[in-house]
Amino acid sequence: MRRHAGTSGMTTTREAPSCSRHDNAPDRTRVAVCIVGFARTFGHPVVHRSIANTFRDSPETAFDVFVVISLGDKEQDTAKGQRYPLGADSVNAARKVLRPTGWDQASLRAEGPRACKDPCMAQFERLEQCGALVAAEELRCGRTYSWVAKVRTDTVVHGSIASWAQLNASFLWKDRWAGDSLVLLPRDRFDAIVRELGSGNIREYAPFNSSRSRASQPESCWGMCSPTSICRCAHVLYYVGRKAGLEPRYHSLHTYVQRTREATEAYQVAARFAALSGRLRNASRNDRYSMKMLHNFSWDDLAAANRSVQRYGTDGVL
Numbered sequence: 169m170r171r172h173a174g175t176s177g178m179t180t181t182r183e184a185p186s187c188s189r190h191d192n193a194p195d196r197t198r199v200a201v202c203i204v205g206f207a208r209t210f211g212h213p214v215v216h217r218s219i220a221n222t223f224r225d226s227p228e229t230a231f232d233v234f235v236v237i238s239l240g241d242k243e244q245d246t247a248k249g250q251r252y253p254l255g256a257d258s259v260n261a262a263r264k265v266l267r268p269t270g271w272d273q274a275s276l277r278a279e280g281p282r283a284c285k286d287p288c289m290a291q292f293e294r295l296e297q298c299g300a301l302v303a304a305e306e307l308r309c310g311r312t313y314s315w316v317a318k319v320r321t322d323t324v325v326h327g328s329i330a331s332w333a334q335l336n337a338s339f340l341w342k343d344r345w346a347g348d349s350l351v352l353l354p355r356d357r358f359d360a361i362v363r364e365l366g367s368g369n370i371r372e373y374a375p376f377n378s379s380r381s382r383a384s385q386p387e388s389c390w391g392m393c394s395p396t397s398i399c400r401c402a403h404v405l406y407y408v409g410r411k412a413g414l415e416p417r418y419h420s421l422h423t424y425v426q427r428t429r430e431a432t433e434a435y436q437v438a439a440r441f442a443a444l445s446g447r448l449r450n451a452s453r454n455d456r457y458s459m460k461m462l463h464n465f466s467w468d469d470l471a472a473a474n475r476s477v478q479r480y481g482t483d484g485v486l
Contacts, residue, residue: 187309188232188269196230197332199223200302200313200355203235203266203321204274204294206245207254209426210237210321216262222325222421223317229332232305232313234270235263236298237321242276246287247438247465249322251430270301283371284389288401291320291348296366299359313355320425323349327421340409341419347402350423357412364408434465437474 201223209215223231238245240253263271274294282289295318306312315332319325323345329335329352341352353361390407406416427435465473 185304185308188305191309191311193227193230194311196228197315198311198313199229199231199315199317199332200305201231201233201317201319202295202298202302203233203268203319204237204298205291205321206238206240206249207259208245208250208320208322208428208431210262211254211258211260212426213261213265215322215324215426216265218324218326219319220265222328232269233266234298234301234305235266235268236272236274236294236301238274238294244467247434247467247470248427248431250428251467269305270298272297272301277367281370283369284401284404286389286401289365289369289404291401292362292365292369292405293367296362299362303359316353316355316358318348318351318353320346320349322425322427323423324426325350325421325423329420336417338414339417340406340414342402342406342416343421343423344418345423345425347416348405349425350419350421351405352419353409354414357409357414361405361408361412361414364411365405434470437470438465 201219203210203219219233223233225231237259239256239258240250245251274297277290277293298318299316302313302316314337315335335341335352337354337356342348343350389404409416
């Protein structure tokens with residue numbers, strides 16, 4: 169901090185932020201790790217320590233961590249995540265272990281037209297916000313990253329990339345667990361992809377019409393909507409990635425999701441409902457209760473599904 173004397177006394181101004189660390193190894197491949205989403209289980213040691221261990225500096229590669237996180241105090245997560253808001257202290261341990269270069273509380277996106285209304289699309293808005301943190305660090309340091317690794321806040325990561333320097337930059341590298349819990353994107357394609365998924369996602373939403381062929385459907389979620397996929401966010405990511413010239417491939421890192429207790433219970437309810445719905449539904453009824461669609465469920469929706477399961481046990485009506 170620097171103090172300046174003025175005509176009315178002492179005034180205080182802040183120094184401009186400086187680069188987070190000096191470049192002692194300029195030839196290393198640099199990777200920005202963007203951890204984005206609701207806090208969920210990010211504060212659990214098994215989650216944030218696995219991320220810290222996986223993305224640890226080596227002689228060949230340097231990693232900088234950036235976090236854009238929502239505690240759920242301004243908006244509610246879906247039934248696959250956290251049910252109640254968390255305090256800032258719930259993620260303090262993660263912050264100490266990861267020592268992020270950039271950290272931001274996720275801001276709400278203004279209301280307006282969206283091509284995809286699915287709540288899971290908010291992860292890409294967070295990712296675009298993280299990209300702003302990454303770009304600011306590049307500007308301060310006068311150097312760029314080669315890759316951006318997008319990591320969900322509830323993902324446990326193991327394994328390694330044999331060589332980040334030799335990783336093929338013509339692919340969008342995805343995980344085998346969910347397809348979008350840990351994604352590796354080349355830095356030179358990153359901005360265009362997340363902009364289209366985030367702030368650029370403003371086409372008017374048009375629902376899927378089951379009476380029309382897929383080829384004649386209106387543009388909605390980039391043409392990825394159907395009664396069974398319902399704008400699956402991983403599929404939308406791959407579609408936009410292909411438009412940017414990237415084909416999806418599996419990377420060598422291993423992931424699994426460490427769910428909150430409430431989300432684990434939600435999956436159990438959804439599994440029971442999906443089993444009953446599949447057994448009882450007729451040709452005219454869409455299967456709206458697949459476990460894969462929990463990203464569309466609010467907690468009120470889940471409570472209603474649970475009541476239906478319980479009612480079926482007593483009177484045989486779903």
